[in-house]
Amino acid sequence: MTEEELKAKAAALREKLDREAREGGYILNPDADMTGFLCEGLVRNIERYGYMACPCRLASGRREEDLDIICPCDYRDPDLDEHGACFCALYVDSDIAAGKKEARSVPERRPGEKERAAARAAAKAPSPEKSAPARGAGGMKVWRCKVCGYLCARPEPPLKCPVCKADKDRFEEFAF
Amino acid sequence: MAKKVKVYALSTCGWCRKTVEWLKKNEIKAEIVYTDKIEDPAEKEKVTAEAKAKAGKLTFPTVVVCDANDECVITGYDPAAMEEKLLK
Numbered sequence: 027m028t029e030e031e032l033k034a035k036a037a038a039l040r041e042k043l044d045r046e047a048r049e050g051g052y053i054l055n056p057d058a059d060m061t062g063f064l065c066e067g068l069v070r071n072i073e074r075y076g077y078m079a080c081p082c083r084l085a086s087g088r089r090e091e092d093l094d095i096i097c098p099c100d101y102r103d104p105d106l107d108e109h110g111a112c113f114c115a116l117y118v119d120s121d122i123a124a125g126k127k128e129a130r131s132v133p134e135r136r137p138g139e140k141e142r143a144a145a146r147a148a149a150k151a152p153s154p155e156k157s158a159p160a161r162g163a164g165g166m167k168v169w170r171c172k173v174c175g176y177l178c179a180r181p182e183p184p185l186k187c188p189v190c191k192a193d194k195d196r197f198e199e200f201a202f
Numbered sequence: 203m204a205k206k207v208k209v210y211a212l213s214t215c216g217w218c219r220k221t222v223e224w225l226k227k228n229e230i231k232a233e234i235v236y237t238d239k240i241e242d243p244a245e246k247e248k249v250t251a252e253a254k255a256k257a258g259k260l261t262f263p264t265v266v267v268c269d270a271n272d273e274c275v276i277t278g279y280d281p282a283a284m285e286e287k288l289l290k
Binding site (some may be wrong): 060064067068070071081083084085114115116131132133134138188199 | 248
């Protein structure tokens with residue numbers, strides 16, 4: 027990819043993310059220099075890994091292991107709540123967007139590799155201690171978007187979360 | 203002994219870029235390791251383990267400042283901490 031192509035793809039991605047953020051009630055960082063650079067990073071990661079891995083974390087290159095850091099990552103909303111910005115500062119809260127507060131580098135909340143592997147294994151393994159899966163009308167499965175918490179009752183998760191646009195594989199079966 | 207500065211960074215990370223710019227602006231020589239650009243898997247694993255051992259977790263940027271008696275690790279883009287360790 028030439029530098030020109032990278033810039034053009036990053037600008038298009040920025041526009042798309044900005045539109046989707048607005049539709050879902052999120053705010054893309056208005057700092058054009060920062061956001062532009064991060065979008066270039068996202069474009070590079072799509073080319074490198076085939077998915078939009080977080081530009082500020084080291085991806086493994088294996089989608090299943092990196093699901094939690096595909097942008098928007100699983101940690102965006104807790105970081106927005108606690109720090110007013112996501113780990114990369116691609117998404118910010120209204121105070122930062124309005125210039126009332128400055129975006130700062132926030133501490134990493136992603137668990138370590140071992141904890142993540144254990145959590146993936148536990149999610150797959152059947153266990154009597156697990157809570158009962160929720161059921162919608164007519165016994166329909168209930169799916170939860172791990173990025174934004176959107177819930178829906180349907181046989182399978184939607185292809186994309188209608189709120190945050192996360193892909194189908196970011197959904198989990200919701201249990202009480 | 204002059205302070206030795208090593209930065210574990212990612213070439214796509216905005217806070218890493220700000221850290222490198224801060225070091226340049228303050229004319230501080232540093233070894234910048236762009237972990238995502240390391241192609242050899244064994245080398246990448248070695249460097250990743252090194253960065254993780256320094257910071258206690260894998261996070262970028264991780265800035266390691268060493269002098270004769272001390273080693274200090276700064277995680278994230280933290281200009282105040284870098285000023286304290288490198289300019290005072």
